[in-house]
Amino acid sequence: MRKRSITWSLLLSAAVVFAFSAACWAQVTQYDEEQRMNMESHIGKLTGHATAGEPLYRRFCIGCHGPIGDGEGENAQWIDPKPRNFTLGIFKCRSTPTGTLPTDEDLYDTIGRGLVNSNMPRWFPLSDQDRADLIAYVKHFSPRFAKEKPGSVLQIPPEPPVTEERVKAGQEVFRHTECWKCHGVTGRANGPSADTLTDDFNRPIKPFNFHDGTRFKCGETDRDLYRIFMTGLDSTPMPSFADNLKPEEAWDLVMYLRSLQPMNTPEKAIAKKLGLKPINPNAAAQPQTK
Amino acid sequence: MKTVYKPAAILAVLVVVALGLLSTGRHVSAASEGKVTGSIKLEGTAPHMRAIDMSKDPTCSKQHSTPVHLENVVVGSGGSLANVVVYISQGLPASAAAAVPSKPIEWDQKGCMYQPHVAGMDVGQQLKVINSDPTTHNIHPMPQPGGGNIGWNKSQPQGSPPFTTSWKAEEVAIPVKCNIHPWMHGYMVVVKGPYGVSDESGSFSLDNVPPGSYTLTAWHETYGTQTQKVTVTAGKPATVNFTFKAK
Amino acid sequence: MPSFARGSIAAALFAVCIVLGCAPSSFAIPAFARKYGLPCSACHEAWPKLNVFGQTFKDNGYQLMNDRDSPIWQNPSYWPVAFRNTPNWHRESVNRVAVDVPAGLAEQKIITHGFDLSGMDVLSGGTLYNNISFLLVPSMENTGEFGLESAWVRFDNLLKSPWVNFKFGKFELDNVISEKRIMNLSNLGGAYQIYHFIPAGDSNAFGQLGDNQLGMEWMGHSKNDRSRLSAALLSSNDGSVNLPNANSYAGFFTASQAFDTGKLGVDRFGAYAMFGQAPTFTLNQLGNPFLAVGNKNFSREGAFGLFYLKKLDFSLFFQHGSDNPYLGLSLASNQPLPAGAQSPTWNGGFVETHYTVNPQLIFIQRDEFIRMSKQALPTLPSSLGDVDAYTFSFRWYPIMFSRAGFAIEPEYSLMRQQGMAPVTGTSLSSSSAFIGFDFDF
Numbered sequence: 001m002r003k004r005s006i007t008w009s010l011l012l013s014a015a016v017v018f019a020f021s022a023a024c025w026a027q028v029t030q031y032d033e034e035q036r037m038n039m040e041s042h043i044g045k046l047t048g049h050a051t052a053g054e055p056l057y058r059r060f061c062i063g064c065h066g067p068i069g070d071g072e073g074e075n076a077q078w079i080d081p082k083p084r085n086f087t088l089g090i091f092k093c094r095s096t097p098t099g100t101l102p103t104d105e106d107l108y109d110t111i112g113r114g115l116v117n118s119n120m121p122r123w124f125p126l127s128d129q130d131r132a133d134l135i136a137y138v139k140h141f142s143p144r145f146a147k148e149k150p151g152s153v154l155q156i157p158p159e160p161p162v163t164e165e166r167v168k169a170g171q172e173v174f175r176h177t178e179c180w181k182c183h184g185v186t187g188r189a190n191g192p193s194a195d196t197l198t199d200d201f202n203r204p205i206k207p208f209n210f211h212d213g214t215r216f217k218c219g220e221t222d223r224d225l226y227r228i229f230m231t232g233l234d235s236t237p238m239p240s241f242a243d244n245l246k247p248e249e250a251w252d253l254v255m256y257l258r259s260l261q262p263m264n265t266p267e268k269a270i271a272k273k274l275g276l277k278p279i280n281p282n283a284a285a286q287p288q289t290k
Numbered sequence: 291m292k293t294v295y296k297p298a299a300i301l302a303v304l305v306v307v308a309l310g311l312l313s314t315g316r317h318v319s320a321a322s323e324g325k326v327t328g329s330i331k332l333e334g335t336a337p338h339m340r341a342i343d344m345s346k347d348p349t350c351s352k353q354h355s356t357p358v359h360l361e362n363v364v365v366g367s368g369g370s371l372a373n374v375v376v377y378i379s380q381g382l383p384a385s386a387a388a389a390v391p392s393k394p395i396e397w398d399q400k401g402c403m404y405q406p407h408v409a410g411m412d413v414g415q416q417l418k419v420i421n422s423d424p425t426t427h428n429i430h431p432m433p434q435p436g437g438g439n440i441g442w443n444k445s446q447p448q449g450s451p452p453f454t455t456s457w458k459a460e461e462v463a464i465p466v467k468c469n470i471h472p473w474m475h476g477y478m479v480v481v482k483g484p485y486g487v488s489d490e491s492g493s494f495s496l497d498n499v500p501p502g503s504y505t506l507t508a509w510h511e512t513y514g515t516q517t518q519k520v521t522v523t524a525g526k527p528a529t530v531n532f533t534f535k536a537k
Numbered sequence: 538m539p540s541f542a543r544g545s546i547a548a549a550l551f552a553v554c555i556v557l558g559c560a561p562s563s564f565a566i567p568a569f570a571r572k573y574g575l576p577c578s579a580c581h582e583a584w585p586k587l588n589v590f591g592q593t594f595k596d597n598g599y600q601l602m603n604d605r606d607s608p609i610w611q612n613p614s615y616w617p618v619a620f621r622n623t624p625n626w627h628r629e630s631v632n633r634v635a636v637d638v639p640a641g642l643a644e645q646k647i648i649t650h651g652f653d654l655s656g657m658d659v660l661s662g663g664t665l666y667n668n669i670s671f672l673l674v675p676s677m678e679n680t681g682e683f684g685l686e687s688a689w690v691r692f693d694n695l696l697k698s699p700w701v702n703f704k705f706g707k708f709e710l711d712n713v714i715s716e717k718r719i720m721n722l723s724n725l726g727g728a729y730q731i732y733h734f735i736p737a738g739d740s741n742a743f744g745q746l747g748d749n750q751l752g753m754e755w756m757g758h759s760k761n762d763r764s765r766l767s768a769a770l771l772s773s774n775d776g777s778v779n780l781p782n783a784n785s786y787a788g789f790f791t792a793s794q795a796f797d798t799g800k801l802g803v804d805r806f807g808a809y810a811m812f813g814q815a816p817t818f819t820l821n822q823l824g825n826p827f828l829a830v831g832n833k834n835f836s837r838e839g840a841f842g843l844f845y846l847k848k849l850d851f852s853l854f855f856q857h858g859s860d861n862p863y864l865g866l867s868l869a870s871n872q873p874l875p876a877g878a879q880s881p882t883w884n885g886g887f888v889e890t891h892y893t894v895n896p897q898l899i900f901i902q903r904d905e906f907i908r909m910s911k912q913a914l915p916t917l918p919s920s921l922g923d924v925d926a927y928t929f930s931f932r933w934y935p936i937m938f939s940r941a942g943f944a945i946e947p948e949y950s951l952m953r954q955q956g957m958a959p960v961t962g963t964s965l966s967s968s969s970a971f972i973g974f975d976f977d978f
Contacts, residue, residue: 121573121603126803182470
């Protein structure tokens with residue numbers, strides 16, 4: 001009799017302990033989820049809320065980015081490039097230094113403009129509020145947004161006037177920083193390393209082809225182009241050049257890159273007038289003459 | 291005025307004294323700290339390491355008169371295994387784990403290879419990234435996503451000054467690659483507390499290990515990890531040897 | 538009642554029945570969802586009704602504008618074709634149907650019910666290349682009769698501007714409140730009455746906004762599709778091929794502007810006008826058709842709006858219509874007009890309300906009205922042909938992904954037409970009860 005009661009009490013206490021710990025665990029995860037659902041986004045005067053973003057995410061985004069934001073939606077297997085995994089908190093289009101979180105505006109701009117040469121459409125027909133809410137919900141997937149602040153925004157000085165000297169100097173930057181190793185000497189994405197590129201998830205990836213004349217991955221203006229190579233596209237082979245390019249040189253490079261595109265830009269006219277030949281990769285092996 | 295001065299002066303004296311005590315204390319403890327040494331061996335035949343074709347970038351190939359080989363397994367004479375990082379994975383007191391060496395780790399890009407190919411480093415230890423090559427490299431460490439470290443990707447054109455950075459969290463190991471030169475890859479092994487990296491002769495040494503019982507872990511990029519228990523006493527180096535088996 | 542009027546009423550009723558009997562061929566195209574990997578709900582508030590994103594996709598020429606629109610990006614096994622059908626059970630009730638009795642004709646309430654099928658739409662659309670889009674909708678009536686519901690090509694973003702798009706072929710008029718995307722499927726509720734209204738005794742079948750028309754259309758929109766403009770030149774033959782009965786044209790113009798109202802949603806206001814000519818005689822005395830002649834004018838104009846209050850939204854539509862007296866009286870233009878003949882005019886519209894619980898459940902109700910303001914002959918009762926209709930339904934989509942669509946739709950619809958009872962000329966009331974399984978894949 002006594003033995004049995006001991007057994008029972010042991011069992012009971014074990015059950016209580018188990019239930020208690022389970023409850024604690026459940027509470028912790030639930031707390032975490034609730035905390036994360038408090039996520040907000042701030043874009044100008046707009047404030048987005050993750051709770052309002054959730055139904056929108058389920059309506060618009062879930063097919064590719066998946067119910068838990070890991071980029072494994074039902075269509076992910078058919079898509080190349082693959083949808084972004086939001087749980088990692090790593091984003092290509094940022095105004096912030098490599099390795100830091102993007103600002104809310106960066107994410108807002110990205111869903112508004114879509115990502116060229118991928119399945120990500122331009123979502124700007126959605127209302128501003130909807131996009132802000134979506135950003136809050138996208139941020140809720142990654143614990144990084146709860147722990148870290150976005151990096152400091154890259155300051156871009158006003159664009160100087162396009163001159164012959166600048167286009168020429170831009171070519172020198174292009175040669176010296178060896179953009180051509182991947183993007184090719186004429187910007188056709190056929191540099192010596194172009195075929196070997198993989199992203200951080202070991203998936204093959206192509207460099208941007210300037211000759212296509214499409215928008216860039218993160219925008220279409222000169223400032224967007226400036227920002228792209230200065231901050232780099234995280235999780236891709238495209239590095240940040242912010243440490244080694246002065247703003248003047250960066251603008252020079254922008255102007256030279258514009259001359260590689262098929263559009264009739266002033267930069268292209270200058271390159272034509274100067275008779276600018278594509279750089280000679282072998283000459284690039286010589287030490288810098290600057 | 292005087293009343294303000296006085297406490298400030300006392301405080302300054304106290305700080306100086308405290309600092310002095312602290313530094314002597316460290317010296318004292320350093321003298322009483324132990325050491326772990328040992329060597330790493332590879333049992334069996336080491337896999338063939340393919341020669342690297344650097345012809346796509348003449349600035350790289352020109353620097354080597356003889357072909358350079360991949361460094362996934364680097365074996366010295368008598369089967370000694372290089373590039374194994376040995377560190378204390380269990381038992382380290384918090385104070386020893388928190389100590390960070392002041393000397394920066396150098397990570398050089400030379401001859402379009404990483405030197406070293408595997409670097410050990412402490413959490414928060416300065417990491418100095420150097421480009422000695424007449425070409426542009428992009429240095430692209432890729433920590434496990436979702437962990438405490440965040441990856442980045444920076445271009446370092448020829449002639450750029452070195453830059454320093456550090457890692458926030460333990461991670462064994464962070465792969466590093468240069469996308470421009472796809473053969474360039476290496477590992478940064480970020481740990482807390484003393485660590486050693488085996489050289490070509492297979493030998494390693496962990497300095498400034500306080501006396502105590504520990505679990506040592508040896509990590510190799512191809513052969514994974516091994517662990518051993520070790521007891522360290524002051525003034526007498528403990529010896530631990532690891533043997534990896536070739537697959 | 539004059540015999541010609543009775544005959545015309547019968548003809549008009551027949552026309553209305555034909556129109557209502559036509560399964561509305563509505564567009565919800567899983568081939569697009571498959572192509573882009575987006576769930577149905579990305580483009581549809583609840584399919585087939587579009588949301589702002591879907592409307593922009595359509596206005597861009599079925600393009601997401603992410604440089605992946607050209608079919609060269611598709612796996613060769615991708616086939617831009619979807620099918621849609623709705624097996625259903627329905628019950629139709631009409632309170633006054635002409636039946637034979639020993640004394641001649643009398644009226645009786647008739648109720649029919651049973652299992653049925655809708656027609657089948659083959660929805661094939663997409664891009665032929667960047668900025669060249671197409672739609673081909675071979676559509677089969679449930680009786681097996683095949684036709685081309687839609688067939689057009691469109692040149693999009695000419696001069697790299699979203700303001701320059703040209704469409705050629707047979708297409709739906711640029712109705713933002715699209716009847717092709719109506720949420721209802723029953724005989725009565727499955728069409729907007731005002732989109733097909735023809736006054737009693739009128740022969741002009743060509744002013745129907747809900748019917749696809751042959752022609753060409755210029756359409757322009759702002760990049761985010763908040764502003765839309767379009768103008769179409771149409772053959773006045775109500776979409777019939779082979780130029781059987783017309784040598785006249787109509788123009789359809791529409792403009793609308795949307796406003797981002799913050800948390801409420803994106804609201805839109807717009808106006809439209811359709812002006813055209815239609816032939817007044819197409820048959821000779823022997824009943825043989827010849828090239829239509831005696832073109833006379835007609836016009837339809839009005840306004841519409843889409844108003845969102847978060848999950849609740851209202852689609853408002855208003856029309857003022859007018860036909861030439863010859864059209865209104867079905868008279869050949871070489872005949873003299875009877876004394877007092879005038880242009881029949883009318884006003885009509887509807888308020889459709891949706892409550893979108895989530896992308897998988899939507900409640901719909903609609904109030905419709907049409908009021909004659911002037912009859913072609915002043916002697917006719919002023920309310921002759923007036924319509925009141927009410928529809929309530931909901932659509933439940935048990936699945937929502939990007940490969941196929943499936944909806945269960947119960948619906949109830951009521952309609953009353955003044956003076957349209959076949960024998961007594963009193964009001965005609967009918968009702969539809971419907972439950973269907975609407976699917977496309």
